[in-house]
Every structure is written in C-alpha cells, then in structure tokens.
Amino acid sequence: MPRPHSALRLVDVAAEAGVSLATASRALAGRDGVSERLAAHVRRVAGELGYVANMHARSLAGGSTSTVGLIVHEIGDPYFSEIASGVLRLAGTEDRMVQICHSGRDPEVELRQIRMLIAHRVGVIIVAGSGYTDPALQAESKAELAAFQEAGGRVAVIGRHHVSADAVLPDNEAGGRAVAEHLLSLGHRRIAIVSGPGVLTTVTDRLAGIAAALERHGLRLADLPVVQTDFTGSGGRLAAAEILREYPRTTAIIALNDAMAIGVLSTLRAHRVAVPERISVAGFDDVSVAADLNPGLTTVRLPMTQMGELALELALKPPVARPRRKGTGHELVVRDSTGPVPS
C-alpha cells in the first residue's frame, strides 16, 4: 500500500536530534520524563524535517489516533452538512482527519457506526444526530461510548443524548417557544404543527417549547393538529397536503425543521395558497437557503457551523470530571412567510 514519499520515521528524527527512539517519542507526545530543553529540541528537529507520525504504527503500539469520527443522520441534509462544515474547518486547522458516517436516524445503524469508529481507533467521536427519547434505544450506544471514554477516547454530542459526555445543546425548547410566541402574537390560534419522528429528542424539545408558549395563551398543544412525518422536504409536502385537506381553517403552520418547512411552502404554492396572507409558515434551523426562498422563511436560527466547531473544540479539550454542556443560543429570524392572522 502507498507509503508517502516522506517516509520519515521517528528513528530518523531521533537520530537527527541525537536522542533515543524512546526519548523522541516521549518528547513529541508531550509526555513527561524528558527535560524540557531536550523535548523542545526534538520538537524543533521534527518540525524542520516535516515529520508526521505514522498513525497506524502509533495506534498499533497503543497510542491514540488523531482522527475524528463524526456521525450524522444524513450528510445530504443541509442541517448536517453545515455542522460537518464546522467540524471539518476546525479539524483542518488542527491537522486532523474526519471520518463521517451516516446513521440514517436508525439507532441500530448508529450503534454499528460507533463500533466501526471504535474499531478504527479514532481518538474522538462526535455524534451530531438527535438523541432518542427512549433510553432503551440508545442503551447499547451509550455503553459503547462509555467504554470508549473509559479507555481514553473523547466524545462530544450535539443534542440531548443519554450519554455522559460533553454536549452542545441546541436551544430547541427556547426556540420552539420563540417561534410559537411569534405566531400567537400575530393573532394566530388555529396553528398546525408539522412534526418529525416523535422518538427524537430534537422533536420533543421543540414541541415542548411550543406547548409552553401555547399554554401562556390558554391553548393546549393537544388540541392542535400535529402531523408526524419524515424530517425531510417530502415529509413536509405530504404533511401540508394533509393539513389542507383535514384542517382547512388552519392559519399558521410550524414545521419542526426548515427542510419540512420548505416542503410545506412548496405544497402550499402548488395549491395556490397565499403565504402569509392565508397561511403563515415558520421553520426551524435557518439553513442557508431559508433566506433565499420566496417568501423568505421565518425560522429559528441555530448556529450549525459553530455547533460543529464547538463540539470538536470541547472534545479536544482535556476531559473534566463533569461533562461540559454548552447551550447554542438561538435567534428568531422573522422574514416574509409569517404575517398577521387573516381577518
């Protein structure tokens, strides 16, 4: 198999620096047991020579690998591709490679991928897909990740997972509250929800926020139509058709992510339903095209790219006793797809 031109080995660096293999290894790993002066010298020599450790040898010998494993539900979905972009960007500046795999929103596949990544001896695992509300669905993944951390691996998750690890927590509940408040303040009461799979914590958290806002206005989520569908554009299209058919008096639709909201807009347009004059539509995430739609989509902005960067940043920090948890903040972005309730 290909071996890089620069088949420079640690022995070469050691020889050049005039130290033993062991000392060179310790110096570069930043392990103690080497005088600071010597270590600095070795590092300088390694730098001048452009030495890059053979990750396979390192891993085989029991060292850790700099590779980052990233699990997303589906990279073709802009929500995840923006997160991945953030991870790749930061990884690039740290000279780390990123292995990406699909979980397809299937806990079993997710488990398989986690095992694959561990088998490949990645040093870091980032789980970017939503967690599952039912702990049983994640029990095995949780055990696997715990063992991985026990053995020195680093883990960070994006979203609410049943895993004890550093976490980036999207402002799902507060965002749900904000978007619902927005529609309520515009006078809407006959609001329909286009929801994703109820097993995802992302979905339940966003719904919880919406429910909280409704209650402050004396409404109950249970009394509103909640159409559960795929977390995708075609899911949104189907759901919108159902809403038009079953709940024709609806004046506003909240889709639990932008992909679905875009599908909703598409169906409404096909049915020549004026947005926002007859029905207001709001989404969640603020994927980059949301601003370019017509009408521009009112949505809750989550900083996906930064979320990816932040997750990797957390994972790269030395672990602490209690996992870190970082909120993301959110921002209600009001564009043209929402307006006053039709009189």
Place this chain on the structure above:
Amino acid sequence: MPRPHSALRLVDVAAEAGVSLATASRALAGRDGVSERLAAHVRRVAGELGYVANMHARSLAGGSTSTVGLIVHEIGDPYFSEIASGVLRLAGTEDRMVQICHSGRDPEVELRQIRMLIAHRVGVIIVAGSGYTDPALQAESKAELAAFQEAGGRVAVIGRHHVSADAVLPDNEAGGRAVAEHLLSLGHRRIAIVSGPGVLTTVTDRLAGIAAALERHGLRLADLPVVQTDFTGSGGRLAAAEILREYPRTTAIIALNDAMAIGVLSTLRAHRVAVPERISVAGFDDVSVAADLNPGLTTVRLPMTQMGELALELALKPPVARPRRKGTGHELVVRDSTGPVPS
C-alpha cells in the same frame, strides 16, 4: 487508546479454524496460495466469530486500508454534500469508512489534503472538486496521485482533472448547451452569464457549451456580459446587482451553478424585478431545493448522489490499463424561472 470489546485477532481465527496465521491471512485477503476449500472454511469461521481486521496492523504490515478519502471543495455546499451522500451510502454497504476533507477551491490546500490522506494510508482517494484549467496548478497533486496509484492505491475523480485516473465526467458542456438553447429558443438574446472562477474546468466547460449554443444562433459569448464571481450564493447576489446596474437591458441570466442562481433570484426579488416576466433565470446542478424555490428554478440536472456512488464504484473495481471515463448524462429541468423574452 480504546480497543474494541471484540479484541478478536487473526491468531484467534486461525486457531479456531485450525490453520496457521499465514494461511488465515491469505484466506481472508483472497490471495491465492490456499486451497479453495480451506479458504472458504477460514472465511466462514471468521464470519461466525465476527472478526474484523485491525486496519492499523494491516496497514503497518504493508497491507492496504479499506478507508476511502474524499476531497470536496466545501461540504456545506449542497452540490458536494449530495455527492458525499452518495459516497457515504455506498461505502456504508461495503463497510468502509470515509474520510472527508475540504480543499476550499485552493490547489495548495488540495495538495496538502491529498498528502494527508496518503500519509493516513487510505486505500482509495476520490477527488470531487472541479479540476483546474491550468495544469501547473495541479502538477504536484497529479504527481502525488500518480505515485499513490503506482503503489497500489485507487483513485477516482469527479470532473475534468489533469490526472490519469478513473473519472466521472459531469455533462457540463452539453448541459451548458442545453440551458443556453432553452433561453435562445424563448427568444432571449441579451443574456448575461454569472460565472464562477475561470480557473475551474467546471466553469470553462459550462461556458464552452453556452458558447456553442450561442454560435448556432449567430451570437458570440465574447459579446455578452460574463460576470465572474464566487461559486456561491453571495457571489450570485453581487453579480446580479452588477448586471442590473451595468446591463439593465438584460432579459435572461444564466448562473453557472444553482448556488449562484439562488443568489441571483434573491437579488432580483429585492429589486422587485419580476422573474421570469422581466428577467429569466437559469441555474446548473439541480440541487434539491431548486424545485422548492419560488419561482421554481429552471436548471440542468446533474445526478450528484449517483455521481458520488459511481465514483466510489469505479474506484472499487480492479484497475484497468486505460482509466475508465463515465459520463453522467444531464437533463434540462424547465420550471418557472424562465419564460419568453418580454416584448
């Protein structure tokens, strides 16, 4: 570093199967020198035990790695995330991991990433970003990839690159011709082009197609405004503003990819320019939101997901003397953003 529970080694499989380490290795690698009966037996035992080779040991010993390296310009761009999705999908079914990295449309970064991937001993490299028209810009990458292939690595590229490797060739020129023909047949003559960086083969090929169509109608590309900008949404926005300002009589705009076309639509909308009544707009790629825009974007569909799958498929086939080249086909998708020239 984390070691999987199933720290099952090849010796364990060999013992269980009652053969030597060497025989077990050969049997699983499908190398000859083992009777077919014995080999089958070893493979069955390995399967039952759930054995997975330690890729690091394999790589160190000189074997090849099943990891796939994928280089994209920017994973946040839907064109690339759809290609990546195809690669990940096929890789998943083959139990291969995929390492993705950004080249940022910078030949130097691309070269660095290629070197990184080779240093990580990936078995396959897929270059998904456009090639560069100037061979000098790719000279080093080309040499690096050639050496990699020489050493047994497999390479596939998407787009026209100065590399001798299996290639998936998007129908850029024919697509350019199709979209230009479409606008010409609608009566447009004052067509402006929103172009990406002229150093990319994707750009020059699409322009060449447009030029060919124009010539058939007695027009010359050189006489039309070609605004060169970033291959992104904001590039499209800027270019559209320039066109409105400098070439106010323009009746149609061809953007060389959908990202830019979406930016163009956005700017036209901000300026209250009716599409397609006053200006028609067409894009290229058919990213998934193109259908959901309002007006729906007329564009040239390239099968990005399949392109990703196909590239990996080619790379996974045994190499042949002459690199394979597969065209992608294309399809002009006429939606609502293009219409007859205003009278």
Place this chain on the structure above:
DNA sequence: CTGAAAGCGCTTACAG
C-alpha cells in the same frame, strides 16, 4: 498448498 519468522513504526513498561 502450508507454515515459521521477520518486520512494518510506533509506545511503554522496565532498567539504569
């Protein structure tokens, strides 16, 4: 067709 042994490039006890 099959096996014993060397070696890939590291890290890490174990001595000094």
Place this chain on the structure above:
DNA sequence: CTGAAAGCGCTTACAG
C-alpha cells in the same frame, strides 16, 4: 532524566 527491548496485530518473502 534517558535508553534498550518487548510487543501491538498484521502481511509477506522465504522455506518446505
């Protein structure tokens, strides 16, 4: 603080 040596789990000449 530093070094010599064993060992990680494979593959691949080299013998038989």
